Amino acid sequence: MPEAVPVVAVDGPAASGKGTIAERVATVLGYRYLDSGALYRLVALKALRSGADIDDPVALAALARGLDATFAGGRLGLDGEDVTEAVRDEAVSAAASRVAVHAPVRTALLERQRAFRVPPGLVADGRDMGTVVFPDATVKVFVTASADERARRRHRQLAQRGIDVNIQSLLHDIRERDARDGSRAVAPLVPAADAAVVDTTELTIDAAVQAVLARARAAGLAA
């Protein structure tokens, strides 16, 4: 009865902090964690590596169905290779958002995402967790922040990894991705009608985690 297993859905735009928040909430609750964006990134990486056409929905859906992906100990595997860092590349990020506009790709990844719903519960982060993948989620949160703040955060993250990227170009990429994710016909990036919006522009990660946990407790989830 997977429907009886509680889900905390954490949706929001790129670099809003939703991944970090969702992971920490999962740790506190003792739940499993799904980074659904990683699946789109894996399809994009596989497509780039195999020379598949990023704009061919049929070829990409086949690739998504056959994806040899592993999630273990916070590491991401593709065809037996550790690609945790490789999928964060800006080229893969941009390709992932293009791959994600195709309905057949999204359908191909649906069951793979729902399979993460196992006791005692799941915290899932993405764009359509509360709207499409887990519409019956117990708690739905939409995490957001201003585009400027998100560009600053991404800049800081990359700098920590020794990568120096122009902040204006990051801002441009973020705006482009927001526009594509928000305007696509299938599963656009919009808060579920019953989602609580958490704006993290002026919040610390800790405060945002506490805000989500408060909602989880109010919904009867132990924490």
Ligand code: C5P
């Ligand atoms: O969350 P993340 O930035 O890793 O996601 C990469 C891309 O995958 C996003 O730009 C978005 O287009 C897509 N995505 C999606 N639906 C999800 C998660 C991610 O369309 N549930």
